[in-house]
Amino acid sequence: MSSATALRASIEAQIPSAFAVYRRPEQKTILTGISQIDSVTAGIPVSALTEICGSNLASSGKTSVLMSLLAQATQKHFCALVDSNDSFDPVSAETVGVNFSRLLWVRCGKNKSRLKPMEQAFKTTDMLLQSGGFGLIVVDLSGLPERLVRKVPLTTWFRFSRVVEKQRAALVFIEQKPHATSCAGLALNLKAKPAALSGNLLTEFELEAEVVRVREKKSSHSAKPDFSLKAQWA
């Protein structure tokens, strides 16, 4: 027996787990309900920070993805939506089947407060993360001016990613552009293709989702799944 093997054996005799290989538990996810996105990303990662981005001026499909995600998540979890700009449409949510009894909606910026809507949103998110018990926390910052969100220090994103790592919750930010950089477990960028105006009605959206950043599956980096969304009246 070589000296290295003997040394290893003596250490293992005293500390059995000294050389044990740490296996990271399998990443749990919440499906978005859009098969094309789910096939590439395997869903929104739990215990991680996710960014879903898209233009605020042009139609990008981020709200539709958010609604679909809430509809899926509220089937199994209690969810919270921190709405920094009070832009959530309950009628659209009801159409896709969001279970309202499991959704906590926090409408920021509706009162004259010393805190600005973005500060209110971040503070509320902190409280919800501390409270625990929510399977999905969505923070919608897309209605806020991009220059404000850009000023959020990286330490804030880092803090959120570290806090959510220890929880069984998915933290999703809806933004115009990704800001969390390496703190995000998944970053999706959504873009719309020219839409079909059927007769007198808008009936369908052709969308493109680009996976900007993914922590778990390196191979699917830069995947661009295409998908379409139909209008409720189509």
Add this chain to the structure above:
Amino acid sequence: MFACLFVSDFPVQAALRLEPEDTREVLKQSPIAILDGPASLPRVMATNHAARLAGIETNMTKLQAETCGRVWLRKRSSANETSAQTALLDCAISFSPRVESTAPGTVILDLAGTEKLFGSMHAVAQKIALHAASFGFEVNVAIAANPDTAFYAARGFAGIAIIPAGEEAERIGSLPVDVLSTSPEMLEILDSWGIRNFHALALLPPVPLVERLGQEGLKLQKIARCESNRPLVPADTAVDFVESFEFEEPVETLESLTFILNRLLQQVCSRLASCALATNALRLKLELEARQINSEQKKEFYERTWKLPLPVQDSKVLFRLIYLDLEANVQPAPIQKMIVQAMPVKPRSAQSGLFTPASPEPEQLEITLARIRGVVGAADENGITCVGSPRVLDSHKPDSFTVQPFSAIDEDSDSSPAASANISLRIFRPALETTVELANDRPCSVTLRRKKLQVMAASGPWRSSGNWWSNSSAWARDEWDVALKTTEGVGFYRIYLDRIKNQWFVEGGFD
């Protein structure tokens, strides 16, 4: 058998009840006198043992009491005494449903049939004394075969006294006649006859006694002979869970207020727990000092009610909820009196299911929601709550919704399954005022965020209206879905013409 709980120096103990346990123990050792009467000349109406040793007597003026050395003087509070008496009744109700509120600081309960539940009479008496101690009372407990014997034994003997049936006259014979509830004149007559104790009174011949003292004399003798057998007058058991505290000096700081608030809530919760109840609605009333109120501001009190989605028995949760509210709402004047009332309900009995989703801890969630309300506000300008679960109203009016209280209790387990994703609307709340240029009665350009955008395609109009019978809530609109050419691509928006205001608005964007 009947048990009597007697709180000696009741006004003193009622005043001390809301103090923390360690402070209460220290204060019990020091002289305490309770003052009553007009503010110009208050007089001592009750004292504790240490004060009596220091020479303080009832009816002394405040100045006379102060000359007897270091004494802790408190103003009498009828609210405190009422709360204390209710708490004493709650304590007794934990042992028997038949309870009589005999006098302030005295409660008699019928123990018939409780032997199997609580054990021997001595064990019951000990349990009663211990339970009363948890309510902040130091009580004398006496158990006897008739209510009056139990009453006088509790008044006369310190600690626990068990009087077996048949031995009553012998056991209470040594009690001084001073403990009898009668007029001072009657006691003076008995004293002049040389009657010092119950035994002596019991030996007097009844007929001459009635001739000299009337029926009152006979009644007192029957008590001394333990022959009285009056029925118990049960108190109303549907007691209010109300605790109040009147400050000697109005308080302005939150710290002084929260200290007492915490004690009041602890008392309410322990009373609820002793009755195997919880609360799902809590009311706080603060009476403000009237002279400090601005003449324009007529309100002289602050009142707030919390409706909880589930019954709560934890005083810390209730305290946190009230504290967050008081922190957010600064009172315009110092606070004089505080009243806390809990609506009793049965506690929640829930069994976790294997397939129910993990949910936030209900009590913790209430605190979190209260904290969030403190950050984002309770309601918007239309009175719609800012924190809760959305609900779509049964109305044709666009963007009709309400926000209901959010509850972590999973009631809707059989919800409808998620539908396939479709195009959703992102609402501008309130709708953005805009200008629209028309060509052939169709929009050709829309101004959005100060930029004039060309309409690539438009579908509409869809005309809708409602509430035409009301001037204030009537609405009428022509709705268009338009595709606008923006710098970042094509944006689909919903615009509408408000036909009442004759103004164009952007309602939201399809996103």
